[in-house]
Amino acid sequence: xxxxxxxxSPEPQRKADITIKLSEFEIPPMQDILLVGKRAPIGPEAxxxxxxxxxxxxxxxxxxxxxxxxxxxxxKSLLRLLPKxxxxxVVIDEGNRIADDKMVVKAQINITIQINRTVDL
Amino acid sequence: MPxxxxxxxQKLYTIDPLASVGRAASIMERYGIGSLPVVEEGKLVxxxxxxxxxxxxxxRLVADAMTRKVITVPPTACLxxxxxxxxxxxxxxxxxxxESDIIGIVTFAQIMSELGKYxxxxxxxxxxxxxxxxxxxxxxxxxxxxxxxxxxxxxxxxNKEYGHIYGDNVLxxxxxxxxSLIDSNKDTLCRYAGDEFAAVTTRPLAxxxxxxxxxxxxxxNKNWPGKIKVAISAGVAGGRCSELRSSGEDSSYIVKYxxxxxxxxxxxxxxxxxxxxxxxxxxxxxxxxx
Numbered sequence: 418x419x420x421x422x423x424x425x426s427p428e429p430q431r432k433a434d435i436t437i438k439l440s441e442f443e444i445p446p447m448q449d450i451l452l453v454g455k456r457a458p459i460g461p462e463a464x465x466x467x468x469x470x471x472x473x474x475x476x477x478x479x480x481x482x483x484x485x486x487x488x489x490x491x492x493k494s495l496l497r498l499l500p501k502x503x504x505x506x507v508v509i510d511e512g513n514r515i516a517d518d519k520m521v522v523k524a525q526i527n528i529t530i531q532i533n534r535t536v537d538l
Numbered sequence: 539m540p541x542x543x544x545x546x547x548q549k550l551y552t553i554d555p556l557a558s559v560g561r562a563a564s565i566m567e568r569y570g571i572g573s574l575p576v577v578e579e580g581k582l583v584x585x586x587x588x589x590x591x592x593x594x595x596x597x598r599l600v601a602d603a604m605t606r607k608v609i610t611v612p613p614t615a616c617l618x619x620x621x622x623x624x625x626x627x628x629x630x631x632x633x634x635x636x637e638s639d640i641i642g643i644v645t646f647a648q649i650m651s652e653l654g655k656y657x658x659x660x661x662x663x664x665x666x667x668x669x670x671x672x673x674x675x676x677x678x679x680x681x682x683x684x685x686x687x688x689x690x691x692x693x694x695x696x697n698k699e700y701g702h703i704y705g706d707n708v709l710x711x712x713x714x715x716x717x718s719l720i721d722s723n724k725d726t727l728c729r730y731a732g733d734e735f736a737a738v739t740t741r742p743l744a745x746x747x748x749x750x751x752x753x754x755x756x757x758x759n760k761n762w763p764g765k766i767k768v769a770i771s772a773g774v775a776g777g778r779c780s781e782l783r784s785s786g787e788d789s790s791y792i793v794k795y796x797x798x799x800x801x802x803x804x805x806x807x808x809x810x811x812x813x814x815x816x817x818x819x820x821x822x823x824x825x826x827x828x
Contacts, residue, residue: 456595459597459598460599462599463598519595
């Protein structure tokens with residue numbers, strides 16, 4: 418190809434491909450528990466204001482004295498099944514294995530309560 | 539006593555708790571300040587400092603990065619009170635508030651710089667201004683005070699015989715000894731001038747006299763370099779000043795009178811070769827009226 422031919426070639430066409438993925442926005446955009454790292458981009462006050470705005474009175478914020486996490490945001494309904502003194506240490510312990518202080522980790526919790534009762538016949 | 543009010547800068551910058559840390563950082567950088575009081579609906583809810591900003595993500599809310607426990611002082615707080623608060627809480631800034639209104643911020647550097655003006659550079663003791671302010675403050679609080687005035691004997695001779703460097707060392711050592719004997723909850727010591735020291739105390743006159751004797755004895759018993767003899771004479775003045783105070787007279791007159799009486803007593807102590815002469819200023823009102 419000579420220089421003359423190159424200068425005559427048409428302008429390159431510019432196109433854009435658009436890919437759309439639609440899905441339902443979760444309200445609230447979090448699940449059962451949120452572990453907020455100490456140096457995460459959002460802190461517990463921001464989370465509190467967010468959940469208060471989108472799901473008022475459904476979440477409780479527990480501030481922690483922990484080396485990685487600053488706070489835990491937990492769905493109040495979970496705490497009716499299990500007291501937070503029992504639930505949170507387990508979740509924090511597991512979160513601590515995978516997260517660092519810059520992260521916000523969400524956790525989905527399934528609690529099954531097993532009960533055996535005996536009554537007199 | 540100088541107060542923090544004089545150190546407050548005119549322009550006060552504050553920030554909303556819902557602003558970002560990044561915004562707080564840019565305000566602090568633009569105005570060259572190290573902290574911002576965090577105010578929500580006119581109420582002080584925290585303070586964000588450059589240290590808080592360094593350890594926080596810039597996207598965070600100020601509310602999530604600020605220090606929630608804010609140590610405040612009223613504008614009438616004296617500099618030493620502010621300094622003690624900063625030392626106690628290991629902080630470098632205090633928010634100055636009048637009732638619920640935020641007036642400004644004072645920094646450790648400002649306080650130390652200002653206090654330096656009232657500290658004697660040779661001995662590290664307070665200057666006489668602090669002594670007078672403290673005495674007035676005690677009188678305003680309704681406390682009885684006594685003044686101990688101490689004057690080194692033949693200090694001019696020491697300077698001439700051993701040189702001014704030696705003389706300065708004697709002054710420094712004297713200040714150390716006197717300072718080791720006082721109780722900062724009761725006594726305020728100063729280098730009054732030259733070779734003179736003074737202390738204002740809330741101790742009763744008899745106890746003030748006892749302290750003065752301890753001071754004189756401690757200096758006499760010290761082993762001074764070159765085995766020279768250093769002695770000091772003390773005059774003590776105090777007593778019931780409540781009558782005069784309640785009559786609405788200027789309290790500074792009482793202080794000046796006590797200092798004058800104590801200094802004359804120290805001169806008399808030298809003359810009669812007694813370590814301490816104490817003067818009781820009972821019936822003070824009548825004495826003033828003479």
